[in-house]
Amino acid sequence: MSRMSVLFIDDEEELVSTLVERLAYRDIEADYAVDGEQALAKMHERSYDIIILDLKLPGMSGTEVLAQIRREWPDLPVLMITGHGSAGEAQAPPSAPKCEYLQKPIGLEQLIKKMEEALVSE
Amino acid sequence: MTDSPRGSRPLSVPEEPIAFFGAVTAATTHDLNNVISIIDQTAGLLEDLVFAAENGSSIEIEQLSRVSESIQRQTRRGIATIKRLNRFAHTTDEPTLEFELNETLENLLVLVQRLADRREVDLKVTPRHEPIKLTASPFLIQHAIFAVYASLLRVSEAGTELSVSVSGGAAAAVVTFDLGSASGASPDLTVAQSLAESVGMRLETESGVDTLTVTLYIENGP
Numbered sequence: 001m002s003r004m005s006v007l008f009i010d011d012e013e014e015l016v017s018t019l020v021e022r023l024a025y026r027d028i029e030a031d032y033a034v035d036g037e038q039a040l041a042k043m044h045e046r047s048y049d050i051i052i053l054d055l056k057l058p059g060m061s062g063t064e065v066l067a068q069i070r071r072e073w074p075d076l077p078v079l080m081i082t083g084h085g086s087a088g089e090a091q092a093p094p095s096a097p098k099c100e101y102l103q104k105p106i107g108l109e110q111l112i113k114k115m116e117e118a119l120v121s122e
Numbered sequence: 123m124t125d126s127p128r129g130s131r132p133l134s135v136p137e138e139p140i141a142f143f144g145a146v147t148a149a150t151t152h153d154l155n156n157v158i159s160i161i162d163q164t165a166g167l168l169e170d171l172v173f174a175a176e177n178g179s180s181i182e183i184e185q186l187s188r189v190s191e192s193i194q195r196q197t198r199r200g201i202a203t204i205k206r207l208n209r210f211a212h213t214t215d216e217p218t219l220e221f222e223l224n225e226t227l228e229n230l231l232v233l234v235q236r237l238a239d240r241r242e243v244d245l246k247v248t249p250r251h252e253p254i255k256l257t258a259s260p261f262l263i264q265h266a267i268f269a270v271y272a273s274l275l276r277v278s279e280a281g282t283e284l285s286v287s288v289s290g291g292a293a294a295a296v297v298t299f300d301l302g303s304a305s306g307a308s309p310d311l312t313v314a315q316s317l318a319e320s321v322g323m324r325l326e327t328e329s330g331v332d333t334l335t336v337t338l339y340i341e342n343g344p
Contacts, residue, residue, distance in 0.1 A: 012156045014192060018163040025170045056152065058242050059280060083155040105159035108166055 005047075006115060008032040009039040009065060010054035010081065022108055028115075036060030040068060048076070050115050055082040055101075066099065077118035081106065133237060135272045135313045142265045143214075145272075149236050150207045157200040164192045206233050213260040221260040223295050223340070224249035224288050230264045231286060234271065242280035248287040254295045256342050262321045263340065269314035270299055270325070270336050277307045290340075299336040311336065 006028060008016040016032035023030040031048075033039035035057055043051075051069060055062035066078060083104045102114060136142040168189050175181045206229050213219070213226065231247050238245040256263070274284060283302045290296040311327065314336075318325040324339040 012160065014196070015156060015160045015163060018160065018167055018192070022163065022167050022170055025174065056240060058240050061240075083152040104155045105162050108163065 003027055003029045005029040005049045006052060007039060007042060007048040008052045011035060011058055036065035039065060050118055051076060051078045053078055053080050055080055079114055079118060133272050133276050135269050137313050139265055142268055146210060146233055149234050150203060153203055153236060154200060157196050160196045161193055164189055213264060217259055218257060219260055220255055220257045223254040223256050226260050227267060227288060237275055241275055241278055243275060243278045244283045246285045250288040256295060259321060266314060266317040266321060266323055267297060269317050273309040273311050273314050274299055274301050277309045293342055295340040297338040301334040
């Protein structure tokens with residue numbers, strides 16, 4: 001089985017670069033983009049098994065990036081990360097299949113578990 | 123109206139003081155959440171390095187130094203944010219206080235800078251060189267200032283520059299918002315106007331070619 005590959009989309013570069021480094025120790029191939037435009041460009045260059053997307057991004061919002069992903073890669077699992085303390089803002093768009101919301105801060109092991117669950121349910 | 127630029131969530135202009143307090147707290151705690159997340163993951167990375175070393179890999183001094191610097195940097199960031207939030211919260215202590223306008227304005231705009239960042243609006247704050255002591259409600263004045271800020275962000279497009287400057291003196295202070303390359307849409311300043319008037323401030327707007335200036339005049343209290 002090939003290594004799981006994941007793309008983080010989050011403007012907190014220090015956070016995602018650390019996550020990428022930690023996932024490498026767990027034999028998970030990870031990359032990151034700091035905004036929606038960069039993420040979509042990377043996704044056109046190569047394929048990923050799963051996307052971890054922060055809801056709050058500069059420029060294109062997380063919801064807008066999600067909509068674009070759904071148009072181009074309808075079956076790709078996406079985990080949405082939010083720093084919002086309640087589920088109020090973290091509402092999935094009505095037509096957002098294969099999408100789950102997680103709240104920051106999230107532990108790495110919990111994140112990996114969620115990624116594996118998303119891939120299994122795929 | 124560019125209410126929700128590029129698909130971001132609409133920015134509301136809070137009419138009620140509690141909603142203003144909530145907006146500032148929400149923006150700030152979001153930032154603190156990121157700080158905690160980075161420290162958490164960086165500490166985790168240190169554990170990973172130790173585990174790898176226990177299993178025969180070597181640890182580079184540069185790696186340890188990078189981890190340490192990251193934790194220190196994020197701790198400083200978190201402390202600075204908490205201090206600013208604490209300073210903001212204390213502006214509600216008394217209905218009327220003597221306060222320094224430059225410091226209060228800068229503190230507020232740093233706390234809510236994220237709202238401009240998310241819209242890719244370049245926020246520039248220019249305080250007056252000399253301090254301006256006012257006797258008034260710093261909280262309500264900040265509420266009116268935030269209402270102008272939020273109203274202008276709602277019509278700002280990515281790449282716009284928003285300059286906020288303080289001038290005037292002890293008798294009357296002036297806070298000026300200059301929005302360059304505005305979207306062409308007029309901001310709805312109804313809430314800001316009402317809040318300004320409720321604390322004895324005057325709000326004026328002036329439109330130029332692709333620019334918009336909103337000025338708040340603050341008469342000093344007794």
